[in-house]
Amino acid sequence: MAKRREIVVVGGGVIGLSCAYYLSREGHAVRVIEAGAEKDLSASFGNLGMVVPSHCMPLAAPGVLWQGIKWMTNPESPFYLRPRASLPLASWAFRFWRASSKQRAERAAPHVLALNLASAAAYRELAAELGGFGFEQRGLLMLSESREGHQHELAGAAKANAWGLDAAGVPAVELSSTELAELEPGVDFKVAGAVLYPSDAHLDPAALMARLRDALQTRDVEITYGAKAALTADGDTVSVKVGSETITPSHVVLAAGSWSAALAKQVGIELPLEPGKGYSLTLPGPPLPLRTPSILTEARVAITPFKGALRIGGTMELAGFDEDIGARRVKGIMDSSLRALPGLDRAELAKARPWHGFRPLSPDGMPYLGRGRSHKNLIIAAGHAMMGLSTAPISGKIVADLVADRAEGAAARLLFSGLYDPERYSK
Template identity: 40%
Template sequence: MSKTVIVIGGGIIGLCSAYYLHKEGHQVTVIDKSNMDSGASHVNAGYITPSHFISLASPGTLSKGIKWMFNSKSPLYIKPRLDLEFLKWSWAFKKSATPSKVEKAIKPLLDINLLSRELYEDLHQSGDFNFHYEKKGLLMCYKTDKVGEEEWEVGKRGIQEGLKVEHLSQNEVSKLEPKANLNIKGAVYYHSDAHMTPNNFMEEMIAYLKKCGVSIIKNEEVVDFEMDNQNISEVITSTQQLSCDEVVLATGSWSPIISKKLGLKLLVQAGKGYSINIRKDTNIRVPAILCEAKVAVTPMNGFTRFAGTMELSGINHRVNPARVKAIAEASAKYYSQLNITSEEKVKAKCGLRPCSPDGLPYIGKTSKYKNLTIATGHAMMGWSLGPATGKLISDVISDNKPVVSLSDFHPERTF
């Protein structure tokens, strides 16, 4: 049965939700308070990452953040602040960062990543799109034996889970990247991963949805809701009221603000990331993560992107030059001939990634409202998990059996 669905949020999660809802025959409207041409969905590393099956909330992460709190160039920065929501999130993160919970998260994270990669490939081959998509794998490059051993332990676990993973020497990496001049000891190579150019996909998806009759409302903020018993009957924006049968909340780092209007408490913190685009040829052909520096490197359509940092400093879009400089300097230590200029650093952009306390996204219905579905909290895997989340949201609203279990992603799970 066709329903009128309002998707709040026009990032990768919201657009993919709209796509699969439209495919199921629903009447869809996407609302976003921005112009839908910036933010995390546009400045991310563009990875599709089955390799990322270890959750962000892993043992030692919080203690590293505290240790690095006063280091302006650290890969992880936690701004100290007396904010009740942040303190609740931090406590939930600490409780989630145990070996048993990390272990429990491996299968759901891997399953949803593999589903998303399959769906991206379906979209790419559908004939409806022409976006950049390549499956060249991902190199986890390391400079020290200690980090190399840690990465290979994860790699071996990936092999147990059915992924093709190799431990490569420096010479073996050089065969994959003969002109990149990598200054490393070796790399763990995941054949499973793919990469894209985010802007490219976002523009095509918006154009496709418009062509199909999906209503896209930009620069309009959702300010309130009209309720009828356990249903949301209207979404109220800054200029109009829209009736609906179903509502999808895909508002990323702003989800706690919007959910409060509905009397819900979503533990989400904004994790700011930065990216620098280099338009000259870097000779980099295979995506890589520079492990010690936590920098992601992606050869995109017409440029190479260097992305990094996880800055938990609340909702703001201030670009910290020290962090941009840290990404550039770290990258040059791994790629010997790389030179990121001052002009390129000045043009760096940032985006806010919505982080749940346990590193798993929130996907599914709430008990308070019969017609509200949540889709947020994807942290650094938002791009990777876009199509899978959209498909699962569509399954929930269409009363189809979800392709993967949603139990681990329940929005009202306890930490």
């Protein structure tokens, strides 16, 4: 058992609660401070619930920026960057462009894959410990509407296999139309090709959050919702201020998602993050007997079956913390889904209430994960982009290793590449 320490986790989303779970499991006194309401934790509750080792290429990858620029002229496209006079956005975009090289992306991909495979294994353990959050390893279907799109996906699958899926015994495989029909006999697909990633899994994110919260409460972890935290520094020590209370714990874990940048700035750390807004629609029923989570590759639309529901979501909208619902973006999600899955009902889709959340995007597409160099008691776990839910448990395990000074711990060893350095953009 590690030495008992007092720890404050700033952020009560899936990353923050996962950190609190593994820290409290080791006997630490943990308190979680969350600015939002319990029922609405931004990118945690309404996401697609996918655990995706297959998605190991960082967001900052070759061709992504130029494709994004092309999509900007289409109001229903998967990507939109709202032009605005913002020095932080301009700096972020420049850094994104610099990071989007083939050499850098392919150096990072095997490390991202290792992180995701370790997290999938951690989810299997967590399902055995907690249960009740619908974890299933049924794989992921990548569905392409065009032959060109399918060939592009096959090339990506070959790389993912070489980077580690083959070695892990879960290589991606191309499915014929007959094999796709055998896998999903009750679903009519209008696609040109399919690739199955057996490595991947899915779960119910709202149920996961509830189970984590319940487990923390049994360990006497205090979770405070609707409380805005501020960070202060005295030399190399960080304190947390909540209202009139100031706490100086042995460790502060910054896990506030897209809001982590502003908090880090309070103690002199540059943590470039842009909130990437995504949407989802949840259909009760479910309206299709789909069993395998799927992604439409060209439209970047994801579809996840849950018990009694089907969730469809997508888009990446860089417009700051804009809470407005982009009706044309939502329409693009619906239209793409209906083309590939004609068994869906447009009227039912139109009745679904759009949900949105903000993914925390770093310029190089890599999380900020590790100890801060400037402050001895600060650990950062933020900037996970679309991998937040996918890598939550391994992030929690890494934080627990760092608090216990287990630099050689199985989880902490995943940081040895240096790619996750939380102060890589600080001067």
